[in-house]
Amino acid sequence: MSDVPELQESAGRARRTAFVRPLAVCALMLVVIASASGEPFVRLSSDSAVSMLTRLVASPAALSAPDDALPGDLVRVYAAGDAIDALELVSEDGRVVLSAPPIRLSMANIVRATAFLIGLDSTLEPGEYTLRGIVNGEAGPQHALTIGERAFRTSEFSLTPALTTLRAEPDPEKDRQTRALTALILSRDPDAIYHTGPLHWPLPATTRRTGLFGDRRVYLYSTGARARTVHVGLDLAAPTGTPVHSSGNGIVRMTEFRIVTGGTVVIEHLPGVFTLYYHLDEVSATDGSIVAAGDPIGTVGATGLATGPHLHWEVRVNGVPISPEELTERGLLSGIRPSVP
Numbered sequence: 001m002s003d004v005p006e007l008q009e010s011a012g013r014a015r016r017t018a019f020v021r022p023l024a025v026c027a028l029m030l031v032v033i034a035s036a037s038g039e040p041f042v043r044l045s046s047d048s049a050v051s052m053l054t055r056l057v058a059s060p061a062a063l064s065a066p067d068d069a070l071p072g073d074l075v076r077v078y079a080a081g082d083a084i085d086a087l088e089l090v091s092e093d094g095r096v097v098l099s100a101p102p103i104r105l106s107m108a109n110i111v112r113a114t115a116f117l118i119g120l121d122s123t124l125e126p127g128e129y130t131l132r133g134i135v136n137g138e139a140g141p142q143h144a145l146t147i148g149e150r151a152f153r154t155s156e157f158s159l160t161p162a163l164t165t166l167r168a169e170p171d172p173e174k175d176r177q178t179r180a181l182t183a184l185i186l187s188r189d190p191d192a193i194y195h196t197g198p199l200h201w202p203l204p205a206t207t208r209r210t211g212l213f214g215d216r217r218v219y220l221y222s223t224g225a226r227a228r229t230v231h232v233g234l235d236l237a238a239p240t241g242t243p244v245h246s247s248g249n250g251i252v253r254m255t256e257f258r259i260v261t262g263g264t265v266v267i268e269h270l271p272g273v274f275t276l277y278y279h280l281d282e283v284s285a286t287d288g289s290i291v292a293a294g295d296p297i298g299t300v301g302a303t304g305l306a307t308g309p310h311l312h313w314e315v316r317v318n319g320v321p322i323s324p325e326e327l328t329e330r331g332l333l334s335g336i337r338p339s340v341p
Contacts, residue, residue: 063087063143065131070150072214072323075118076333077131077143078105084133084140087116092128099134100318101188103271103333115333117273119320122152122214122230152214157307164221166259167305174259181266184253186319188272195248195269196333199324200293202244202277202313203236203300210310211235213323232321233276233314240281240309242300246291247275247313247324255283261312262303267291270332272319278312279303 064078077087082104089097098118105113118131126149133140159167201207215231246267253274254266263280281301285291302309315324 063131063133063141065143065145067144068146068148069120070148071120071122071124071126072150073120073326074317074322074332075120075131075145077116077118079114079116079133079141081112082114083135084114084116085136086134087118088132088134089118089145090130090132091125097124097129098318098320101272103193117270117317117332119317119322120147121320122150122232122323126150150214152216153212154216154218155211156218156220158220159222159307161222163305163307164223167219168221168223168225168227171259177256177258177260181254181258181261181264184266185274185276185316188318189251189268190271192251192268192271194250194290195293197248197331198329199247199269199275199315199327199332200245201328202247202275202297203238203242203311205328207236207238209234210237210308211312213321213325233278233312234324235310235312237308237310238300240299240301243296244277244280244298244300244311246285246293246295246297248293250275250291252285252287252289252291252297255285255287257283258304260305262306263298263301265297267297272317273332274316275324276312276314276316278314279306279310281309 062079066075069075077100082102084102086102087100089099091097100116100118103115103117105115124147126147129145129147131143131145133142211231211234213231213234217229217231219227219229221227244265248267248269250267250269252265253268254264256264258264261276261278263278263283265277265280265283265285267275267277267285269275277297279301280298281303283298285295285297291297300309300311313324315322315327
């Protein structure tokens with residue numbers, strides 16, 4: 001379970017300049033470099049990288065993007081050069097649904113391409129959309145994107161009086177915690193380039209799933225009232241004390257015991273790309289520490305709003321929740337796969 005209402009879909013960015021160690025990769029070498037503007041840079045060196053950038057440079061006015069996607073997907077978009085400052089997802093009626101900042105890709109210290117990561121919320125209406133690049137504040141290259149319809153389950157949860165109070169009753173501390181977590185997942189450290197490949201399961205992939213991404217949930221309060229919400233992560237049932245591992249290389253941004261999510265760890269893997277781990281019984285990760293994929297960060301528990309021991313595993317991209325499972329099969333940045341210690 002998780003406190004879905006406290007985190008609203010949005011996009012944000014935070015700017016900070018700091019030295020970041022090189023990220024080791026296999027078949028493709030990434031070196032993080034800081035630009036004067038504070039934008040994230042990824043330096044590339046391999047035959048596959050040359051091939052990708054050559055294709056982009058050959059069509060400088062085009063966006064390399066999929067033609068269709070589903071709610072919950074991560075849409076990866078690439079463009080030649082560094083002219084595009086942001087990428088917008090625009091609905092058929094002209095409304096800007098969200099905007100993604102750039103990640104620059106370079107070889108020999110020269111910017112050759114730009115990547116954008118667009119997360120599609122599970123509540124996004126199916127239809128025809130446009131990916132629109134913004135160049136110097138004006139509309140630039142565009143690409144049509146069809147977002148299909150995706151079916152989600154509906155489930156009900158009966159809450160005890162204690163859990164009803166925990167979720168429904170006003171609490172200034174709960175509000176403070178909500179604001180802090182919301183601000184974090186809407187932030188973006190341009191130097192946080194640690195992991196570009198597929199995510200790793202924090203528990204074995206065969207672990208029983210008790211809640212799926214996008215589930216439409218109904219909470220049945222002990223008072224007789226009902227509350228509807230959307231589940232933005234994946235619930236994995238396991239005994240209390242089962243070790244939980246980091247899904248990828250990254251920097252720990254939060255370790256806290258929160259009222260609703262219990263023992264909580266938040267890790268940033270790319271600028272604005274976070275994994276979140278809730279309801280932990282014990283937290284072993286520390287704020288500001290660098291972790292590798294597979295490192296232990298805590299143990300499964302039933303803390304916070306939980307009806308039994310499980311891990312709530314969540315992924316946020318520029319504030320938008322997306323399906324974690326898809327990211328275990330395909331890299332965050334396609335074709336760029338880091339080695340895992």
